[in-house]
Amino acid sequence: MIESLVVFVRAIIAFFTLLIFTRILGKQQISQLSFFDYITGITIGSIAATLTTDLTSRAWPHWVGLFVWAFLVFVLQWGNLKGRTIAKYIDGEPEIVILKGKIMEETLKKTRYRAADLLKLLRSKDVFDISEVEYAVLETNGELSILKKSEVQPITPKDIGLLTPYKGLSKELIYDGKVMERNLNYINRDKEWLLNQIRAHGYGSFDEVFLALIDESNKMFIDGYRDSIEKGSEKRLE
Structure with missing residues (x-):
């Protein structure tokens, strides 16, 4: 009974601690999940779980570890906003993997991507012919951004000078x-x-x-x- 009560109290502490830290760190942790964000998220969650259920140790050291990890993530996020130098080493930089319909093999090797991985990402973007791609950029979060060649892009009302009514938000x-x-x-x-x-x-x-x-x-x-x-x-x- 006492152990259950202790777990209950520690769970409340861990829950609200994570809630506060999540609000401080902002939506970047989930909107642009890089490998670094993924690792820190797992680690912070693991510390919070240990804080909740590990009754063989005191709660205070786990809470300190949770605070330190969240604080370091906050500092690095602040550094990313102030300059690109820190972001370059933590998150990496976008890489051009297709240039004017040609695959950049050296870039693929550098990013440790196989041709099969690239083709899979292209298919997820409804691209089945590499020659239609002007540029393909592998973003730091693993997503592929594609710019198709102008001759294969769909025609829009603006291209033919057609005025369309404004819809706005429903x-x-x-x-x-x-x-x-x-x-x-x-x-x-x-x-x-x-x-x-x-x-x-x-x-x-x-x-x-x-x-x-x-x-x-x-x-x-x-x-x-x-x-x-x-x-x-x-x-x-x-």
């Missing part, structure tokens, strides 16, 4: 059967208007609608709970 009017009154007021509409809109799509009440969106061009998307019978619908308001 606003939620109904979510999980509940009316988002703040967004409804933002577009200068009321619940009666919204009820008429969903009735025009075959729904009798707000409770029958899972999601209702409206974009800047006044086009609505409505999805109800009857997806097995009826699909969501789109309609432009008059």
Whole structure:
């Protein structure tokens, strides 16, 4: 009973310590996960787990180790923001692996990538012909950034001088059967208007609608709970 209580208390300490350190270190740890970030994340998590369950040792040394690791990561992140020298040695630099349709073999050897690995990354980007690639850059987090040659890139409305209407971000009017009154007021509409809109799509009440969106061009998307019978619908308001 006493050991369970100790584990409970230490788990709370480790949980909130990790929460605080995660907030301090920011989203970079998960948004751009480099090999260094991966290793530090595992190590910090391992120390926190030991702090929680290792009852043969005192909690204080584990907490100090957790603090030191988080502090060092914070210092290195600060150094990365101040200059590229530290970042170069910790995270490395992006490497060009394809140049004008040609594979840079020496770069592949330097980054310890096989041709099969490169082809796999290309296929994940919907590229099956290397000759279509102008540049392919292997980023520091292992992702592959690709610039296709201009003659194989899809034509956009801008290329042919076609003007397109601005859509902007869609606003939620109904979510999980509940009316988002703040967004409804933002577009200068009321619940009666919204009820008429969903009735025009075959729904009798707000409770029958899972999601209702409206974009800047006044086009609505409505999805109800009857997806097995009826699909969501789109309609432009008059």
